[in-house]
């Protein structure tokens with residue numbers, strides 16, 4: 001596999017990234033996004049950036065680094081860079097056991113608490129939402145749980161990502177069957193319009209609850225401006241950060257959550273050695289992190 005991969009690179013380009021260029025770009029990417037690229041992913045970075053260098057007619061990765069730092073168009077290029085380096089793998093109803101805990105236990109508790117306070121208001125934050133499958137899934141679950149009562153609630157799902165490219169697809173809300181691979185059939189029938197060409201469009205009532213916007217989790221000022229949340233989803237995102245960045249991001253989620261709020265992270269991720277502020281609660285198939293209060 002490794003030899004096949006390196007062969008593809010040799011055939012596709014004559015530009016090579018030197019160690020110095022790799023470290024410069026790696027540090028720059030880390031400063032800008034908190035995404036940490038390991039030494040063993042040097043060729044992956046080379047492979048992902050090579051076409052961009054060709055489009056810009058640049059002769060080396062060093063020139064690309066200077067372009068990113070000093071060119072008048074550097075802000076736009078930074079967005080292109082984010083699109084190239086991020087991993088956007090996602091799907092509707094990703095990790096069903098975790099979503100079952102969300103639907104049957106956590107959401108029910110949070111909604112009951114709000115009803116008891118006479119405040120039919122709910123804010124959920126999907127941080128690192130990629131092409132939108134996660135926040136739309138949350139919206140569908142809310143429709144399933146609240147049914148007609150949903151009309152008497154003020155609900156907002158804030159969905160953010162670093163990459164403008166994925167946000168464009170998210171706002172469009174049109175998906176292939178592959179994105180629906182773990183979605184129950186009755187949910188597909190209820191919340192999607194089958195466009196007939198293998199494409200499925202999310203229904204307007206699902207879209208209505210979700211607001212998309214670009215946000216960089218490594219920018220604490222941007223993060224501070226997010227409305228306080230009852231529940232945060234940040235699944236399969238911190239896996240790309242180093243420990244320092246993970247600690248900062250998780251601390252900012254703690255600050256953002258309202259007392260009694262919950263954090264969901266990816267099932268292969270852990271807060272071990274990252275934060276002791278949350279109370280981990282173990283359910284079959286999921287650990288949920290609670291901000292007590």
Ligand SMILES: C[S@@+](CC[C@H](N)C(=O)[O-])C[C@H]1O[C@@H](n2cnc3c(N)ncnc32)[C@H](O)[C@@H]1O
Pocket residue numbers: 033034035086087088089090091094127128129130131134160161162163166215216217218234235236237240266
């Ligand atoms: C693998 S996807 C996860 C999508 C979804 N949460 C899920 O679990 O299916 C990771 C997403 O995190 C985003 N991301 C990475 N670094 C980020 C940052 N610093 N700020 C905001 N989003 C970031 C990426 O652009 C990507 O879309």
